[in-house]
Amino acid sequence: MDVLWDLEEGHEVTVRQVHATLSQGRDVAYTTVMTVMDRLARKGMTIQHKDGRAYRYAARTTRAAMTADLMRGTLSDLGSGDREPALVAFVEEASAEDLAALRRALAALDAD
Known part of the structure; x- marks a missing residue:
């Protein structure tokens, strides 16, 4: 997936590439x-198009969107009593940059 995510948006590659x-x-x-x-x-996870005898591939979504989806899925699999401790554990290990990004996201949500 990293190879596909490193491409320009909308660009497709073959297996050979x-x-x-x-x-x-x-x-x-x-x-x-x-x-x-x-x-x-x-x-x-990818878009696959037939191109002659080969297939061409592109990422269906961005790395950030896929990561967010995985995080949402993991949280939804937890019972309601386990979600808060999981979120707290995540935040406790977050870097200063991650915490700043979370604060900005929360502020933006509050502004809406």
Whole structure:
């Protein structure tokens, strides 16, 4: 997903292009990349378009949106008594920059 997120919005790549990018940093089999890309498409995490004999892929959503969705899903899986301690634990480990971002987001919500 990092390879897809690093692309310009709306840009699509083939498995070959993803493999070439990943191969610069580690030894990875082309078939492994092809399998993972297909699975990501089946899970709805990527957009897959047929282009001749190959498929082209793009991220369905941004990294931030996917992370937020995962966080919401995790919180919704917790019982009501576990949500507050989980949020507090998260905030206790947050950096100063993260806390500033949270304060800005809360202020924006209060302004609405």
